[in-house]
Amino acid sequence: MRKEVLLSTLGLRAGYGGKPVLQGLDLTVREGEIVAVIGRNGVGKSTLMKSLIGLVPVMDGSVIYRGEAVEHLPAHKRARLGVGYVPQGRDVFPRLTVAENIAVGAMLKRAVTQADRDRVLDYFPILRERWGQRAGTMSGGQQQQLAIGRVLIADPALILLDEPSEGIQPNIVQDIARIMVELNRTTGVTIVLVEQNIDMIRAMAQRCYVMDKGRIVAELDRDGLADGAAMRRHLAV
Amino acid sequence: ADPIKLGVLEDQSGDFAAATIGKVHAIQLAAEEINKAGGIDGRPLELVIYDTQSDNTRYQEFMRRVLQRDKVDAVFAGFSSASREAYRPIVNQFDGLAFYNNQYEGGVCDANMIVTGAVPEQQFSTLIPWMMEKYGKKVYTLAADYNFGQISAEWVRNIVKENGGEMVGEDFIPLGVSQFSQNIQNIQKAKPDFVVTLLVGTAQASYYEQAAAASVNLPMASSVNVGQGYEHKRFKPPSLKDMYVTTNYIEEIDTPASKAFFAKFKAKFPDEPYVNQEAENSYLAVYLYKQMVERAKSTKRDDLRKEIAKGDVCMDAPEGKVCLDPKSQHMSHTIYLAKVGADHSITFPKVWEDIKPYWLGEAGCDLTKSDPSAQYTPSNPPPKP
Amino acid sequence: MDVGTLAFSALYQFGDAFAFLVLSACGLAVIFGMMGVINLAHGEFIMCGAYVTVSVAHTGLPLPLAIACGAIVSAMVGALVELIVIRHLYERPLDTIVATWGLSLIATQGTLILLGSTMAGVGTPFGSFQMGGYSYSLYRLVLFFMALAVLAGLYALFNWTRFGVMARATIQVPHMAAALGVDTRLVYSLTFALGAGLAGLTGGLYAPTMTLVPTMGTTFIMEAFVTVVVGGADVFLGTAPAAAVLAVVKSVMTSWQGQLFGQIGLLVTVIIVIRVLPKGISGFLLRERA
Amino acid sequence: MALLEARALNKHFGGLHVTNNVDLALEPGEIHCLIGPNGAGKSTLFRLILGEHQPSSGQILFGGEDITALKSYKRIRRGMSVKFQVPGIFKALSVRQNLEIAMQQHYPPAALHAEIDRLLDFLKLEGEAKQLAGNLSHGQKQWLEIGMAVSLKPRLLLLDEPTAGMSPDETRATGDMIQRLNADGMTVLAVEHDMAFVRQVAHKVTVLHLGQVFAQGTIDEIVADERVAAIYLGQSTPSTDAPEAAHA
Amino acid sequence: MNALTRFFARLEGPQTIGRGPGFWIGFLVVLTGACLYPQFSDGYTVGNTVYFFTWVFMALGLSLIWGYGGALSFGQTAFFGIAGYSYGILTINFGAAYGFTLVAVVLAVAIAALFAVLLGYFLFFGRISGVFLGIVTLSVTLVLERFMAQTAGPEWRIGSARLNGFNGMSNMPPLTIPWPGGDIVLFPDVQLYYVVLGLLVLVYLLLRILVNSSFGNVLVAIRENPERAEMLGYDIRKYQLGAFVIGAALAGLSGVLYTTWGQYITPSSMGMTAAALPIVWVAVGGRSDITSTLIGTLVVLSAFQALTIHGSQYALVVMGILLVLTVLIAPRGLILSGASRIGRLFGKRGDA
């Protein structure tokens, strides 16, 4: 039985200052899927993610989440519907401590237990170690881990991951992929993943969209993902 | 007939507005009365009014405008001494005639200026000896830290000394300061018999409330307060209790002329919070101008000054009889000693009539002979001829 | 005069200056420190609080209630101002200088037109007390303790409550806070209203001791900015020590050489402190902690 | 003589000992890669070399000169340049202006704009020349910053994660570029987590761990080192996963 | 030759709006209009225009420091006042003969610039930035104001020049040009108008060249990202100091011209309100472009004066509303936003 569609876009046009970057983009993500989006620099992957969470105004088309059009909801309302977002470039709150950054992430959940916190801190032990350190003074990779942990604490139903491997040491990249897959299996969380790291895509994704010039130009299934040559072709400059 | 144009540059907004909006109203009242009675030699008065916004640069802009563009016959201008000094070079340059209708620190010797406000010799030579007589010889001065305050304090110091008294302290307060705890303590430490308060501006007026709250309970003497800033109306009694002020006019003066003036004023401007001495100075200045023009049959400054030189330009003002001194072009005044009671009611323990603005003339300013266009002070008198 | 009296009077003067600096600055510290908005209309929120307080007190309500009204009305005005004007300027905080300067002109002159050039005061409550030959106003002690209470309250609010963390997060990376579910507009409104309300509280507290005129806010402005800036970016680490340092300088200089030197001393201290600690006192404290 | 030499560099942040007696020597003409776990102190070491931080103790020599006390801009003028981990560009200025500001010191005014066009072309940003740099995508910002760093024609090029967010092809192109610059005599010190890139360019690899030099050698030696695998590379090394990269 | 054309080529560039023949024809038309208009106007209007012009120099200086360099100086009026007082002290002591007033202008501006060198060294080499810079500069100007306000006594004199406290200093001569057969005294009328207009055009064009030069590039770079600018090898402190001193000299020029215009200078020209005004002018026009600053300053000054003349006590309220609306409607400043809108209308790209 095919799962319900959790998130889809229809003819999505979005961009900055009146100029669309996304040129009528359609995609569909079903509940419990891990879907990757790949494409060259500047094709609009991050813009897509931002328009899904609501940080870029939608000019045309729609974003449908759990059967409802959400393109006009502000970001915080979409977050409250269970969408978690890990941005490219981390965007931690630099002058808040690690603990406070996590606390902002936990804001959505009515009651955050010590167990919830421990779960996240077990994924990323460095966060526990640096619990009182200001996030802005953490190393790049540490901040990236914090950005992921900050989203996981709220148990979102859908996670938008924009290049999560960036700046992270290889073995932790593997850990993150493993954690995400495990979460997906145990909690059914749906994940949209933008990545350049082919290893990570292969380790996580069940399906993959290829983007170019603001549109989806191809879709790869599991077999397509396994085909290294096909992958590289799509990412080629 | 051609109207006679009068420029009016007063602060209708900004820091000083509380004390000066009434000046504009007083001029409007006088002009209306004069026009109803047929104008000046049949010529109606036309007022050209600009709001100078308590801003010196606006005085410069608008003095130039009234003299050069509006071509007014005379200007009524200025509250703060700084504003007067800002526009004075421009009046001199265009050889205009300006009335400064404000009490001030004195000393302006300038043929282009006529001053109707009271000066220190009028207010302090009366007030200080009287206070020393009544309360004792130890005096403390609290004064605004600029020309007016410093020069007035100098007058107080000199008069106290001349009368065998002792200055037990002097504090100078920068303009805009509103917190006085330290000064209150200084005063208590010095134990004066009374305090001379030469505080200017609305911020500094906060002193009275704060001193009362700390139970300073000393008599106070002033040349500016009450008469200019009507603090006794603005503060809750009894913070101004035992404040003595020498002023040439306040609305409480209980003479027929004063009551008539006050009634006319209130009829035209019922919302006026207070009719202060500057309002009366401005009102009488219009009539003074009328008299001079009628006598000279001219609005030319030189013709008017010939009338002034005769020494008999006098009139019956709301305060009483006033005359213009030809040497300094300043005004003699009736000086009222106003006492503020515990309930902030006003009584007048003493009135001095016809107090002359003697100092400038005695010091060597004689505008009938020469026009130095300068401002002098007791410690910086005119050069001896 | 004995040492006790001297010590008390020095302490009293310090407390008096400290209270004035803290209360002048607290609303500004929230609005500037938290939101980066340079609020030149700060003084007018203080004026608003004072006017409302006195108007309400004239109707016969007890002063503490009247002061609360002053604070609440200022907060509401603040929320309105945020909605209409400030909200559109978070991306370009420097432009708030011009906008709030405009607001300050409107408020000052509007008050003059609507309510006239002055308003009658209410008188200072509580009377005075004697200490070693001097009498002091009891109300000034109330002001001092109110200043301490405001500092403590703000510290608790911003460090121990969800709101505090949300507000700080919102100010630092607004889009990310939104993406994590924070209603950033509401947070901005509340923060600005809080700052305006604190300014109103200050106005209410000082109203009984001052002349009420439309321009009264200007007497607080310099002290407010100086304290906030010497404090540095972190409102709660900065304001209290900054006010303490400045109050010592001000009270010592004033008692030694008069008010002019108190003021010039204050300004020179600012210049020196910032030269030594280019990020203010809290910038220094945080760097050391890091 | 080493071009850059760090001697017993220590840096503390409060109680944190971030670089611990680091000794590092860069021979002229080498491409040296610095790898190590997150928080190992790599970026901090860069900041010490650049003078953004002062070391708690230790010494930095550049071209034989002790530069430990030198201001940053003077170090740059001695022949260093840097691409930071977090893009440091002039966001509100156009891409062209960004490059102009970097290059105006090194090219005569007459030749400047032609040079900028050449570089834009090279960075594949010719279409974005008038675009504000802040509006570039993440990857494009990286390119721009690398371009700015390279355009200073430094003797020593410091690159902190130059290929983060780049696709494998772009990573390879970046590697090619660095090799070309190196062939022209530029010494390079690069921090990277992308082993394919390290394998492509590095003459020598230093592993930093907990602020200390943990291992040093060629990429093959490092990859073969089980201790490095344990703290950093993990079970499956990318070299086995993406062998094509090495031969590209 | 080549260097000279390149020098003039700097009149246009990414740091200034307006380029191409269209712009320069417009510029010449406006300049011609400005030259001819006194012939068709009265003395008051001309004198009043000079008055507006005198402030523009300070605004242009602030645009350079703040709009281009990113350093918000809240204390430009300090230099204004210092130069104004210096001119007064010099000319009251040495008179106006032999063209000394012109020497005094140069000396007064130099004194202001020298003070800026000291203050700027203290500020920028102490790495003070952002709002801290604003408050320190404001503090400096307020200290000067407070100090000057209490110099009423006769003991405060320099030579024969009384500082004269809050009432201000007057009696200094206006600008006087030595001329065979009688000095020309430049009262605020047509002659002074042409002198100040000439200065204004000169300063404007030189600033255009400056901000489009490599110096201007670096200044803008510092505004955008000082760390990066330093990491490109620039000693940012020197550039900031340079801009600060030029801006201070221009503020000083304003101060001197203002003083000669009204033969008066006062401490309140260094007070809080006076200090805030240049910021308003510059921000309303568009701080990051000197043309916008120039036009914006003139617009604000004349609009506010007109309002004060015709608006009675509502003037300040209307001014306030206009300021708020301007900021809301024209985010980059009235002139800059307007210019880019016009630019778009005519289909040009990349204006500004």
Ligand SMILES: Nc1ncnc2c1ncn2[C@@H]1O[C@H](COP(=O)(O)OP(=O)(O)OP(=O)(O)O)[C@@H](O)[C@H]1O
């Ligand atoms: N804030 C912005 N304003 C204007 N244009 C922007 C902005 N952000 C991105 N763009 C433009 O939108 C396009 C897509 O950018 P986006 O960040 O979505 O790319 P991307 O696919 O995520 O690239 P990368 O792999 O480099 O992260 C780019 O051409 C970029 O220049």
Ligand SMILES: Nc1ncnc2c1ncn2[C@@H]1O[C@H](COP(=O)(O)OP(=O)(O)OP(=O)(O)O)[C@@H](O)[C@H]1O
């Ligand atoms: N200003 C600071 N205050 C406190 N700790 C700091 C500061 N700067 C860096 N650190 C700490 O120093 C350590 C080294 O940081 P650094 O940025 O050098 O790591 P890195 O090796 O570059 O890591 P990454 O690969 O994640 O970029 C980290 O643990 C970081 O949290």
Ligand SMILES: NC(N)=O
């Ligand atoms: N003239 C006065 N009071 O300044």
Ligand SMILES: [Mg+2]
């Ligand atoms: Mg992206």
Ligand SMILES: [Mg+2]
């Ligand atoms: Mg790093």
